[in-house]
Amino acid sequence: MTGPIAVVGGTGPEGFGLALRWTQAGETVIIGSRHLERAKEASERIRQVVGPAAKISGLENGAACSAADLVVLTIPFQVHAALLKQLKPAIRPGSIVIDTTVPLAASVGGRASRTLGVWQGSAAQETAELIPKGVSVVAAFQNLAAEVLNHDGPVDCDVIVCGDEADANQRVRDLAAKIPGVRALDGGKLENARILEQITALLVGFNLRLQGHSGIRITGLPPAAYRSS
Amino acid sequence: MTGPIAVVGGTGPEGFGLALRWTQAGETVIIGSRHLERAKEASERIRQVVGPAAKISGLENGAACSAADLVVLTIPFQVHAALLKQLKPAIRPGSIVIDTTVPLAASVGGRASRTLGVWQGSAAQETAELIPKGVSVVAAFQNLAAEVLNHDGPVDCDVIVCGDEADANQRVRDLAAKIPGVRALDGGKLENARILEQITALLVGFNLRLQGHSGIRITGLPPAAYRSS
Numbered sequence: 365m366t367g368p369i370a371v372v373g374g375t376g377p378e379g380f381g382l383a384l385r386w387t388q389a390g391e392t393v394i395i396g397s398r399h400l401e402r403a404k405e406a407s408e409r410i411r412q413v414v415g416p417a418a419k420i421s422g423l424e425n426g427a428a429c430s431a432a433d434l435v436v437l438t439i440p441f442q443v444h445a446a447l448l449k450q451l452k453p454a455i456r457p458g459s460i461v462i463d464t465t466v467p468l469a470a471s472v473g474g475r476a477s478r479t480l481g482v483w484q485g486s487a488a489q490e491t492a493e494l495i496p497k498g499v500s501v502v503a504a505f506q507n508l509a510a511e512v513l514n515h516d517g518p519v520d521c522d523v524i525v526c527g528d529e530a531d532a533n534q535r536v537r538d539l540a541a542k543i544p545g546v547r548a549l550d551g552g553k554l555e556n557a558r559i560l561e562q563i564t565a566l567l568v569g570f571n572l573r574l575q576g577h578s579g580i581r582i583t584g585l586p587p588a589a590y591r592s593s
Numbered sequence: 594m595t596g597p598i599a600v601v602g603g604t605g606p607e608g609f610g611l612a613l614r615w616t617q618a619g620e621t622v623i624i625g626s627r628h629l630e631r632a633k634e635a636s637e638r639i640r641q642v643v644g645p646a647a648k649i650s651g652l653e654n655g656a657a658c659s660a661a662d663l664v665v666l667t668i669p670f671q672v673h674a675a676l677l678k679q680l681k682p683a684i685r686p687g688s689i690v691i692d693t694t695v696p697l698a699a700s701v702g703g704r705a706s707r708t709l710g711v712w713q714g715s716a717a718q719e720t721a722e723l724i725p726k727g728v729s730v731v732a733a734f735q736n737l738a739a740e741v742l743n744h745d746g747p748v749d750c751d752v753i754v755c756g757d758e759a760d761a762n763q764r765v766r767d768l769a770a771k772i773p774g775v776r777a778l779d780g781g782k783l784e785n786a787r788i789l790e791q792i793t794a795l796l797v798g799f800n801l802r803l804q805g806h807s808g809i810r811i812t813g814l815p816p817a818a819y820r821s822s
Contacts, residue, residue, distance in 0.1 A: 477781065512813065520812040524795070552706065552798045559795045566753070566788045567811075569781045576814035582796075583749040584741065585805035 366539060367433030372396040372425050372451065375406045378464060379438030381513025382505065382543075383420065384410050389542040389593075392419040396428030403428070429454040434539065436462045436505075437491065441471040441480070444487055448494040457498040460532045462539075463488040463557070464505040466564040477569035479562050488526070488557035502527035502536045503557030506564045508546070511577040518545025521579030522590075524560055526551040537591045547590040549582055595768060596662030601625040601654050601680065604635045607693060608667030610742025611734065611772075612649065613639050618771040618822075621648040625657030632657070658683040663768065665691045665734075666720065670700040670709070673716055677723040686727040689761045691768075692717040692786070693734040695793040706798035708791050717755070717786035731756035731765045732786030735793045737775070738806040747774025750808030751819075753789055755780040766820045776819040778811055 369386055371379045374395035383393045387410050395410070397403035403422030411418045429435050429451050439447055444465050455461065465487040469478040484490045488503035495501060503526040512519045523540040525548055527533045537548035551560065563580060570578040598615055600608045603624035612622045616639050624639070626632035632651030640647045658664050658680050668676055673694050684690065694716040698707040713719045717732035724730060732755040741748045752769040754777055756762045766777035780789065792809060799807040 477785075509813070549799070550802060551795065552802060556706075556795060556798065559791045562788045562791055566780065566785060569785065570778070570811060570814055570818070573779060573781060574814050574818040576818065578811050578813040581810040581812055582799060582807050583810055584738070584807040585799060585803050589799070589803040589805065 366391060366535065368392045368394055368431055369434045369436060369539070370394045370396050370428035370432035371436045371438055372428060372447070373437065373439035375402045376438055377510035377514060379436070380406055381510050382436060382438065384413060385513055385543045386539070387414050387418050387420045390419070391542065394428040394431055395420065395422040396425040397422065398425060400424045426451055426454040430456065433459050434462060434535070435459055436464065438464050441465055441467040441487060445490060445494060448491060452494065452496055455496055455499055457496065460500045460502055460535060461491060461495055462502050462504055462536055463491045465491070466506050466561045468565060468568070477565050477572060479565045485555055486558035486561050488554055492554060500527060500529045500532035501554060502532050503554060503560055504536050504540060506560045507567060507580050509567070509577040509579060512579060519543060519579065520545055520581070522547045522549055522581050524549050524551035524582070526554050526556040526560060528554050541591045541593045544593060547592045549585070549589060595620060595764065597621045597623055597660055598663045598665060598768070599623045599625050599657035599661035600665045600667060601657060601676070602666065602668035604631045605667055606739035606743060608665070609635055610739050611665060611667065613642060614742060614772045615768070616643050616647050616649045619648070620771065623657040623660055624649065624651040625654040626651065627654060629653045655680055655683040659685065662688050663691060663764070664688055665693065667693050670694055670696040670716060674719060674723060677720060681723065681725055684725055684728055686725065689729045689731055689764060690720060690724055691731050691733055691765055692720045694720075695735050695790045697794060697797070706794050706801060708794045714784055715787035715790050717783055721783060729756060729758045729761035730783060731761050732783060732789055733765050733769060735789045736796060736809050738796070738808060740806040741808060748772060748808065749774055749810070751776045751778055751810050753778050753780035753811070755783050755785040755789060757783050770820045770822045773822060776821045778814070778818060
């Protein structure tokens with residue numbers, strides 16, 4: 365059991381799916397949205413699926429961040445930097461920001477099967493530049509399709525977790541492993557987030573060309589390398 | 594059955610492993626090397642494993658290219674451009690060049706878990722710029738570890754195939770599927786090779802951090818998307 369998890373942009377399909385899965389696992393989850401009413405509506409939908417004991421609520425994004433130890437960003441890249449600047453005062457020192465953002469070229473009218481170059485190297489590294497000191501950034505969940513999260517049953521996808529602080533990475537791997545089917549893996553430093561982000565573009569290309577909701581598994585590592593529930 | 598396959602740099606572990614697997618599958622394979630004697634020595638080692646009926650031989654790299662329909666580049670990035678310029682006259686019009694090269698930062702004294710930026714976008718796109726007209730370039734096999742290829746038994750790794758010509762891509766998917774355990778997937782255009790190349794850096798990082806010989810599987814696509822033997 366971790367502290368409250370705020371899912372910023374949690375009314376979108378990716379954030380909603382993550383919030384649903386963590387609520388099902390017994391975690392305390394706060395859906396964040398620009399609009400309080402939408403956040404509450406999404407949290408009620410999750411309560412209806414999970415049941416009356418669900419520890420789910422909805423708040424405006426800033427209030428959600430202030431109430432949480434773990435802040436999960438599930439927002440489109442086009443609002444990524446601006447929203448982070450706005451949320452910065454609300455993010456508590458000592459908390460972990462988990463960035464799922466992928467800088468798809470679709471953000472600027474291009475293809476969802478291509479990424480934009482981000483000056484810092486990746487969207488997650490941009491986040492590291494914009495958040496308050498004393499907050500850890502961890503990149504994860506980019507490759508887990510919203511459609512898969514929002515279906516019943518275990519997902520067939522590994523979650524690769526990248527970040528510069530071992531403790532924060534471990535907490536995020538634990539959190540990822542609460543989603544049935546996920547095996548969480550240490551992907552190394554935050555700079556590797558660029559690869560996770562690009563893998564998403566490759567998976568989007570598969571989905572468009574071959575019709576599916578693709579994910580990725582890493583093979584060939586010893587069992588101890590994988591964290592799963 | 595395809596025409597002869599030339600494996601340029603086939604005395605190295607990746608090229609040797611591919612040559613071994615394709616020879617085992619009954620293909621006609623030519624090991625290419627800068628040194629004729631080393632090429633012959635490697636081809637004899639493969640003959641000893643596969644048996645006297647093995648259709649394997651060894652030639653100097655240029656002669657290997659001239660004798661083949663399929664040319665597989667398994668060379669370090671630091672010699673990639675120079676060797677291609679040298680081999681250009683030897684590559685037959687109508688043939689397919691399969692590039693397995695990854696521009697690891699180790700090429701210039703950096704880490705094998707990072708890539709270099711290649712001006713054209715990827716090593717494979719650099720190849721496309723350097724080869725003769727009328728030759729197709731296909732990117733594949735970057736994520737298949739040499740250690741895994743050189744072990745007995747099926748590999749636990751998918752091969753993603755990227756290239757701009759559908760027929761050439763299909764031929765390379767067929768070739769990949771001859772390796773037991775491989776599922777070959779259409780990875781889209783050659784420009785996507787940059788993602789395959791970076792995945793290798795991620796896998797190298799896993800291998801160093803977690804001790805293994807990692808590979809990848811793509812999940813969530815319909816069975817018809819995968820080509821396997």
